[in-house]
Amino acid sequence: GQNIDQPTEMTATEGAIVQINCTYQTSGFNGLFWYQQHAGEAPTFLSYNVLDGLEEKGRFSSFLSRSKGYSYLLLKELQMKDSASYLCAVRDSNYQLIWGAGTKLIIKP
């Protein structure tokens, strides 16, 4: 079956760096997405990786290793507003999105 694994919850300190991991087992691969979802709100797009390597976008970076079925989202200079859930999703060979359950990130002052 298809599966996306990511930690349920993580805690980090304001100003620090945190890495959220995502491992996947899917039928084919056509890209990996990271979304941010604040409590009670809709998910919003953060990043997209289809080739191996690191994609940097401001304070957020996303890494992909297709051979390992692994990605991570790196958040630098954490701010209180980064408290949210982070969703990993993989597009499979049928171009359907398979979603992880999300990682709830708690930022402490």
Place this chain on the structure above:
Amino acid sequence: IAGITQAPTSQILAAGRRMTLRCTQDMRHNAMYWYRQDLGLGLRLIHYSNTAGTTGKGEVPDGYSVSRANTDDFPLTLASAVPSQTSVYFCASSVQGEGTGELFFGEGSRLTVL
């Protein structure tokens, strides 16, 4: 402001009643989707439409139906609601075949079936 509008934002419904969740987008995206989100689970696809006039079943389609009469509207109907359909429902759209194909989500409809 361009985007996706869902209605209602919240609804309490008696079991057995019929309910339609509305979704409208003004971005001219060809693809639209309905997801449900439950605590501890990833987003699960209910139905999708790759273009106006076509629809397809997702992972959890039972008890739900959709229609796509035009590009902008994609309503989701629960013919006879059951308590297990209590959830937060998100409508989304994307441009297939161009760019990343990222999804744009509506604000969600919180449905409680008693």
